[in-house]
Amino acid sequence: MRTILLLFLASLLLFLTSAARAQQPTFIPVASVNQLMKAIVIPTSDAIFQVAMKAPETDEEWTAMQNNALTLAESGNLLMIGSRAKDQGDWIKAAQALVNAGTVAFKAAEAKNEDALIEAGDQVYATCEGCHSRYLEGAQIG
Numbered sequence: 528m529r530t531i532l533l534l535f536l537a538s539l540l541l542f543l544t545s546a547a548r549a550q551q552p553t554f555i556p557v558a559s560v561n562q563l564m565k566a567i568v569i570p571t572s573d574a575i576f577q578v579a580m581k582a583p584e585t586d587e588e589w590t591a592m593q594n595n596a597l598t599l600a601e602s603g604n605l606l607m608i609g610s611r612a613k614d615q616g617d618w619i620k621a622a623q624a625l626v627n628a629g630t631v632a633f634k635a636a637e638a639k640n641e642d643a644l645i646e647a648g649d650q651v652y653a654t655c656e657g658c659h660s661r662y663l664e665g666a667q668i669g
């Protein structure tokens with residue numbers, strides 16, 4: 528009786544995991560991690576770091592800042608896809624930290640709150656450091 532129950536549970540589990548796998552969309556990563564840094568992460572985070580020197584003034588500048596922050600936040604998701612993820616533990620956490628910090632920056636830009644945006648920039652910078660200190664040995668960057 529017990530064996531039958533176990534067999535049933537095992538096959539249910541197998542069914543559920545294959546169903547979950549079947550539902551995963553097929554991502555097609557195009558850029559390497561290095562290219563993602565250069566094309567998306569560096570320019571969008573730079574724009575946020577610049578706020579400490581000069582805050583956005585016009586509506587257009589605030590909108591551009593919101594878009595930068597959104598793009599930066601989403602780049603964290605891109606870093607989790609496929610072979611870009613160096614592991615399923617610390618790497619995912621570091622990428623999620625970038626999603627979170629980018630989201631905080633987006634909300635600050637949406638509220639047109641200069642001080643909050645500068646603080647969010649510090650949080651963003653900490654996520655760059657966090658990942659690099661773990662995955663770029665001896666590197667001197669951000």
Ligand code: HEC
Pocket residue numbers: 560561564565568569572606618621622625651652654655656658659662663668669
């Ligand atoms: C989840 C991990 C992770 C996060 C978060 C991250 N990086 Fe990176 N970054 C890397 C890795 C890995 C490389 C090395 C890629 C390679 O060369 O293969 C890199 C490379 C770089 C480089 C060197 C590019 C070059 O010239 O070769 C810069 C600059 C950089 N990152 C800036 C940033 C900034 C700014 C942030 C934060 C806004 C950031 N990174 C966030 C993992 C990360």
